[in-house]
Amino acid sequence: MLNIAETLYAWCREARPFALATVVDVSGSAPLPPGTALAVSADGDVIGSVSGGCVEAAVYELCRETLESAGAPVLTRFGYSDSDAFAVGLTCGGEIEILVQRLDPAVQPQLTAALAEMAADRPAAVAQIVNGSEELLGGTLYVPAEGPYGGTLGGRREAEAVAVAAQARALLRAGRTGRIEVGGDADTCPERLSVLVHTSARPPRMLIFGAVDFADALSEAGRFLGYRVTVCDARPVFATRARFPHADEVVTDWPHRYLAATEVDSRTAVCVLTHDAKFDIPLLRLALSLPVGYVGAMGSRRTHEQRLELLREAGVPEVDLARLNSPIGLDLGARTPQETAISITAEIIAHANDATGLPLSRRTGPIHAPVSASRKGALADPPKSSTPYAGPVAVDGWLPG
Structure with missing residues (x-):
């Protein structure tokens, strides 16, 4: 329904009855998830999709029949037709169950x-x-x-x-x-x-720390995926709107201080691109203690090992360190900022869906794994931290301001 909410609202304001066809169950390799909808107005206008084209004509006719008869809601299932791949059915091999009902805004x-x-x-x-x-x-x-x-x-x-x-x-x-x-x-x-x-x-949030070239490309990719993107850096000369036009907001502040003051949830992705200990350690110590969905940090493997030691010295327990995705991103051979942004967002997507990140050609079984209500639309629920945030962390005797 969310995919056509604006049009449905316009029809409701005009008091136009309509038939709504909603994907309510999916099995196998079906193209669209539960909740996706198609609607047909009393005037014959159609909006939305339930299958990406496979069964749209049949669903449209069901909607028209439901509108004309004002009948009870109907549950119907569409699957692959073995006898004729071009018959009404899903040629991708999956099955979908659709609920078709008449809705009247007046009542x-x-x-x-x-x-x-x-x-x-x-x-x-x-x-x-x-x-x-x-x-x-x-x-x-x-x-x-x-x-x-x-x-x-x-x-x-x-x-x-x-x-x-x-x-x-x-x-x-x-x-x-x-x-x-x-x-x-x-x-x-x-x-x-x-x-x-x-x-x-x-929208879920993507918090990018470090006003570097990679952050510009990542902010563009994150916004494309539907995130509300924030770029934060303590250096005002670098943290400017002109350098990050794709970000929803650009903040000049110490990263750990901004993170402590802002709102996060289990869908939030925290991407640390600074690879500078005076910023990274207090920021990561805090990020790993919060109920965010993803925490990744940029740097070489040597930087990663040094970072882990500093975090251990700062009192971060192993259960929290296990949540750190570092070096950040999937192994795509990325080198440019744009390629690196794809590598990072691919890892975030895989993490959100408990996926392997392997090429589909190297896997067997269904392409689209079932998505439960507890995971749909959210990053993986993180474990609760065993260490509450206790303020800035001293790094080699130096305390960030």
Whole structure:
């Protein structure tokens, strides 16, 4: 749904009914993840995609039928056709399950409220029932970051609505989109439900420390991937907007001091490109103690070994040192700043998805591994640090300012 939120919001403001087809389950090598949607308005306008082209025509017809009949939501599955690769099916070999339902903004105002928040890039979630009783299938709740949820699940279903809203808000706090199971407990939510939670959260952050040429290329690559990019350096002559036009913000401050004061979460990527101990050690000591998703540091293998010794001397435990990706990046033979930026972002992507970083030609099995709700849209959850941040670290008797 997030892929077409702005258009859906425009349709809602115009009170235009529409049919929404949502990918609710994926198996094998399917092209698009759960949550991706296609919509058809009552006027026949179509927006979005559910398969990258394989089954769009068939889904469009299902949407038109649902609009015209005002029927109940329909779950349908598409897979590869062995008898005819050009028949309706996924030629990539995977399978997708799609929920098609009719939505009317006039009678479902919670959808307009949710899409308004999403279109404005404010945190909000839409919980969509994708498996359950006929009465509840397709039911939606709007769950804001704060305040009461909006919408109903039909009939006297307050227990189910409360349980769904609680789970959706938990995913919203983590900035994750995914499918969850709710209920089956007679005391709280009697009916077992499968819920797809569409979460619109702030973009993840990429914090680049060191105003070097590599930082410019990395900021461009990070922004392309959807990160909100910050470049930070203590030297004002280098930390300028003119040198880093692709960054969302350029900060002049001591790296460790800026990191201590700024907001991070489990999706944050920290990239240390300074390879200068007076900056690196206090910064990395702090970064490795925070609940960020990725910490990488640039430098040669010799620099890496020296850095590890200094971090050990500064009291950083081995469990935290194991989180450090250094030398930063995957082995792509990168030499230019642009190639190095690809190497670094490739490692961040692999880390976020628990992937190997190996060429696909050297692997067997499905290309697209299943993504659980606990990992969708976030970097790997880091282990909790055993050492709290205790301020700047002295390096060889010198304390950074």
